[in-house]
Amino acid sequence: PRDARVPRSSARTMREMFQARTAWPAYKKMLAQRQQLPAYGFREQIISEIRDNPVVLLVGDTGCGKTTQVPQFLVEDMLSNPKTQKCQVVCTQPRRISAMSIAQRVSAELADPPGSFGSDRSLVGYQVRLDSRVSASSALIYCTTGILLRRLEGDRALSDITHIVIDEVQERTLESDFLLVAVRRLLARRPDLRVVIMSATVDAQRFAAYFQGCPIISIPGRTFPVDVHYLEDVVELTGNIGAIGLDEEDLELGGDALYPEQFLHGSYSNGTRRTLNRMDENRINYELIIALLEYLCSNTAEGTQDDAILIFLPGMPEIRTLHQMLSANKRFANTKRFLTIPVHSLLAGPSQELAFRRPPPGVRKIILATNIAETGITIPDVTTVIDTGKAKEIRQKRQVTMLEERFVARANARQRRGRAGRVQEGVCFHLFTKHRHDTMMIEYQLPEMLRLPLEELCLRIKVYGYGAVDRFLADALDPPKPAAVETAIRLLKEVGAFNEEEALTPLGEHLAKLPIDVRLAKMLVYATVFRCLDPILTIAAAMSFKSIFVQSYDRQREVDTATNAFRMGDSDMLTRYNAYCAWYVTQTTKKRMIPIEFCRRNYLDQQTLQMVEDTKRQLLGLLISSGLVKADQATARMLMRQVRGGYRSRSMFCPIMPEANEHASQMALVSSIITAGLYPHVARRDRDGSAWLVRGQPVHVHASSVN
Structure with a gap:
């Protein structure tokens, strides 16, 4: 893909483009919609704090508009100032689909002419691996975290960039934590650079302390109450009381009280109690999901028949399985009544755009998504969430890195059910027990830097010229254990990427x-x-x-x-x-x-x-x-x-x-x-x-x- 460091249009040219369109009806119409978002009420405070401080931490509830609005505030502020010499805001996203879909939305909000996205007539672009839509006039670029790190390799001062917005830091990926260390070091060389750290759920004080007590701005979300149900409620509602998940041998091995009575809250039937004792929460119960969908579509309140249903699944195989089962189901295969849409970080383009559009009257969307729908994208008409409670995590076993299915943290579960209350009162069905939620799930996901191999980071540290690997990683928000760093360095020497002095070899340059x-x-x-x-x-x-x-x-x-x-x-x-x-x-x-x-x-x-x-x-x-x-x-x-x-x-x-x-x-x-x-x-x-x-x-x- 083209590098985002294309020849830059002058700030004057960008300013003229922006100021001309502020009088356009399309811009005014979009502005009226933007002003309804909670983030817009904090516009002046956000701009002021970012002007006066090198780093600002912004914590905003899901749906507050921070991802689309904050970068726009910065662009609009700079392009309204005749003294602006350069303007390039880069906003990082952990996933390509987020970068692409958000950029296209913001392009529309800034009234880029139809069909101009990513061209010299557009102020907004995106850059992801294998796909770049940026131009000389791109004042705002949404990109994956890896793309910005790649720019660091070619320009360690990031000299073209005026503002860096690091979004979704609560995901604590290897790349985002690495970028935080790199940016903290860069600020010493670039006092003019402005950095915004954004998150939906995060330990704000820890992040603020990491950046020398930077100011914190908290934006409330625009959410409605969500009625929450757990696995025991779903079994009771659907009458799905067959033996699910465990066979007789499993029961003998695990005893006959896999879900003890004292953990069951509320008044439930004997059939529900027996089913819970036979049910394996570790397996995705597709039959139960379909039974719940049938219950919901048969008992829908007046006026909500067209509201979308969002189903959280661990990964693409599970999305495919449920999609195939729904396509084979006489009721849900009827495209005049239901539209089933898969959403995954690997997917993009027209098939994904359907998820964001309202279907024709009488048609109900059923969206099958991974954890990307927790915070990375917003589907506006969702009022019902079905949450399997699972996600795929990268883990290392037997010296091989692979994806493993695990239960999410409670913070992730909160984000998922919050998706049901974006536009009106909603309902969430967690397909795990309340006992598991309250006592067995961890509060926050463990940072990847503490659980994944570090070889890739070690290579990048050398490529970017950051010096000793151990000293750089010791500056991380959650530094990895010294033993993990030593293991990574030893492996890099074994494969021939490092020499004995821990310098990068020609092979190491390619591996990086x-x-x-x-x-x-x-x-x-x-x-x-x-x-x-x-x-x-x-x-x-x-x-x-x-x-x-x-x-x-x-x-x-x-x-x-x-x-x-x-x-x-x-x-x-x-x-x-x-x-x-x-x-x-x-x-x-x-x-x-x-x-x-x-x-x-x-x-x-x-x-x-x-x-x-x-x-x-x-x-x-x-x-x-x-x-x-x-x-x-x-x-x-x-x-x-x-x-x-x-x-x-x-x-x-x-x-x-x-x-x-x-x-x-x-x-x-x-x-x-x-x-x-x-x-x-x-x-x-x-x-x-x-x-x-x-x-x-x-x-x-x-x-x-x-x-």
Whole structure:
């Protein structure tokens, strides 16, 4: 994508553009709407505090308008001042869909001419990986946090930027916490720079202390009361009293009182009590969700039949499953009455825009979303929320980073139910018990810096020239433990990214361009050098998931037989690649088998395979944007369409350039690259082949392995 540091229009040109449109009816109409938002009532205070202080912390309830309004206040203030010499406000978002959708909304509010977004006639743009819509006149740019960090690499003073707005800091991602350290250091060099830290829920005093007691502005939200129900209420309301989630063996192992009576508040039927004792809260209960939807749509109050229903799910596989079930349901498949819309950070473009539009009269939206809908985007007509209480978190197990499904924190649950009260009184159904909410959920999510590998941050610290890794990370709001830093440095030395003096090597410079696990990054770099991209790209993507094969306790022998049918030597990774290739062939040849039927026969997980394909697109995009893979404009455009289309493009496969795949059939080469990437975390057989050894010590190979 184009760098946001395009040649800048003069502040005078921008000022003339802005002042001309303040007289336009379109601007005045939007201004009247903006003035209804709670944030607008704090406009003068916000502008004044930001003028007088290098850092301002703004805490605003969901729906107050801080994300759209505060950056606009800054642009409007500067472009109304004849003395302004330069104007560029950059607002970071943790997700690409947020950056894109918010930028387009703000563009409309600033009365950019129709069809001009991102052009020289527009004051607003966005920049995300693989997609940039900025121009010389972009006074306000919404971008992902990673994009701003990439700008730091090229310009450590961020000399073109006048204001940085860091939004959604409560998510405490690795990138946002890293950016806070970098910005705090930058302020010593740029006393003219102004920084706004924004959050929906945050420990305000801690953040203020981190920035030397910066002022705090609190903006109340515009919310209505929300009626809250928990799992026990949902079971009682729907009459869904079958045995759900646990089988008889589970009950015997766990005892017959999985949900003790003393934890059950209120008056509930015996059927509800029995069901709760048999229910596994750790599983997504799709049947219960559909039963609840049927109950809601049969018992809707007069005047609310068209209000949207928002369902929080952990990730794309769960969104796909529920979407397919609703599409197969006679009632909800009726597009004259219901419109089911998936919302995920991987998705963008027209399919996502439907979520923000009001449907025709008589049609009800059912929105299937991940935690992006907690704070990152606002869907205005939602009055009912169904919350599974789950989210996907990045975790590291057995030296491999992968997504894991976990219960959210209480702060996240509050954000989710608050979405039901944006426009009027609403209702929220949490699909976990009140006992779990009150006693088992943590209050706030643990910062990623305290639970994720630090190798990527260590590489960035060196690339940006910040000196010693341990000293930089010690300046973080929540510094990682010294042992975690030492582990990261040791791994970077093992893979060849750092030398013994902890200086960046030529390989390390390439690995730093890829914001993924360094071992996978090393495999991908080698794959581009030796021109065997597709197998390594597929294997690297598959390593982010547990297995592409179905996990079955009662049919494990059949699963093992199916796995062995795809076996390639002694390699689990090549076996999975072989199975993926067979799945690919079924969908791309003339005699194509229905993918679901092929997966059923071969005990393959269709959802996981599709997620592998989605991840391949992302990884290829990283390789192209970093310059490690060259792609012509047509291929780059196709990949961008797939990334934007996401869910809608699930039948399209990741485009692989032939010249990057010349040696893809040489499995010995592929195996060597895998070994080089994972070394020294490798095992070998002893001389008689009876045991596996790691550094001379015997280890156990998991039963699911082909070995």
